[in-house]
Amino acid sequence: MAIKTISIKGTDSSDIAAQAKEALKGFDVKFLLFFASSFYDDTNPIAELAAAFPDSRIMGSSSHSEYCNSGYTDHSVSIMAMDQDSVEDTCIQVVENIDQTVELQDVAKDMEAHFGGKDEIFNNFDKYVGIVLFESGAKAEEIFMDRLGTATDILFVGGSSSAAENNISKVYANGKSYANAAVLAILKTVRGYDVLKTQSACVMSERRLAVTKSDLHNRILYEFDGKPCGEVYAEVLGVSTEEIPNYFVSNPLGIVADGEIFVRTFNQIQEGGITLHCGIPEGSEINVLKIGDIVSDTRQALDNTITYQPAGVINFNCLYRTFEMLNKKLTDDYCALWGRYPSIGFSTGGEAFLGHINETSTVLIIK
Numbered sequence: 196m197a198i199k200t201i202s203i204k205g206t207d208s209s210d211i212a213a214q215a216k217e218a219l220k221g222f223d224v225k226f227l228l229f230f231a232s233s234f235y236d237d238t239n240p241i242a243e244l245a246a247a248f249p250d251s252r253i254m255g256s257s258s259h260s261e262y263c264n265s266g267y268t269d270h271s272v273s274i275m276a277m278d279q280d281s282v283e284d285t286c287i288q289v290v291e292n293i294d295q296t297v298e299l300q301d302v303a304k305d306m307e308a309h310f311g312g313k314d315e316i317f318n319n320f321d322k323y324v325g326i327v328l329f330e331s332g333a334k335a336e337e338i339f340m341d342r343l344g345t346a347t348d349i350l351f352v353g354g355s356s357s358a359a360e361n362n363i364s365k366v367y368a369n370g371k372s373y374a375n376a377a378v379l380a381i382l383k384t385v386r387g388y389d390v391l392k393t394q395s396a397c398v399m400s401e402r403r404l405a406v407t408k409s410d411l412h413n414r415i416l417y418e419f420d421g422k423p424c425g426e427v428y429a430e431v432l433g434v435s436t437e438e439i440p441n442y443f444v445s446n447p448l449g450i451v452a453d454g455e456i457f458v459r460t461f462n463q464i465q466e467g468g469i470t471l472h473c474g475i476p477e478g479s480e481i482n483v484l485k486i487g488d489i490v491s492d493t494r495q496a497l498d499n500t501i502t503y504q505p506a507g508v509i510n511f512n513c514l515y516r517t518f519e520m521l522n523k524k525l526t527d528d529y530c531a532l533w534g535r536y537p538s539i540g541f542s543t544g545g546e547a548f549l550g551h552i553n554e555t556s557t558v559l560i561i562k
């Protein structure tokens with residue numbers, strides 16, 4: 196078996212690590228990815244897991260709620276362990292202070308050099324894939340992903356940390372926890388990988404709205420077509436401006452490029468504008484979307500892409516999608532789709548796929 200996935204609940208991080216060590220006894224773990232309820236952060240899950248698996252490269256994120264195989268849980272830790280049969284080599288780097296200007300050329304160059312440089316990667320491009328985990332409190336994903344795409348041709352997918360009721364948001368690597376940071380990993384897979392993105396959203400209105408005033412850094416939208424964005428959004432929906440907060444999740448915004456939808460969701464009204472979970476730069480054109488059937492859309496996306504038995508599947512699933520499924524009691528049906536594969540996932544504070552998006556499921560499939 197090349198990949199094992201486990202879900203654990205424990206009294207603290209020491210208990211979690213002990214249970215994981217027992218569950219993975221006899222399995223030669225080369226790379227370990229984990230999503231841990233922020234409930235465990237006070238007891239340092241990364242340090243305990245690093246002590247339990249000293250010969251493994253480890254990365255992870257805090258989470259609001261977790262997925263593992265066919266189960267949805269909270270106050271748990273979901274773990275994916277990979278051995279030499281699934282991932283030949285892994286390089287992990289931490290980039291700190293991401294709320295400031297960060298240059299990623301040297302980081303990317305150092306990571307690529309770990310595998311022998313650009314020529315090795317170019318000649319085996321179908322084997323190399325990146326995972327990125329952001330500490331969401333930094334609110335720096337948009338610019339970071341843009342610079343990462345400039346620094347390397349390797350595709351990075353992933354998500355932003357989330358938190359349970361204690362509101363602690365962290366990412367983990369190198370035996371340490373980090374805020375205001377991103378953890379990057381490049382995996383050299385043995386049999387390759389696939390990536391898919393499904394957002395269960397479609398265009399509600401063909402009217403394209405030009406973003407004429409926004410604050411990208413603080414993720415505030417002020418104007419569409421030179422008018423207050425709330426007024427225009429209400430006009431498209433056919434509701435009053437007082438009602439629009441009721442539609443933020445069911446009718447997000449979307450940047451549509453070559454038929455692909457990249458979702459941006461309003462958060463809350465503030466004086467003069469509306470905050471977003473993902474910023475939108477001035478000059479962008481957006482459509483108002485509507486959310487469809489998450490279970491049906493996810494089933495179709497998985498079935499169209501995974502036409503083989505994968506070694507493992509990682510699901511970066513937006514927290515808003517989790518809330519929607521909880522409200523509609525769809526989690527059992529949704530999780531049954533993932534139970535067909537060894538899989539883990541968590542409810543993210545945003546997803547990474549050619550940029551920063553939300554209300555989306557971004558999926559990495561290890562063949």
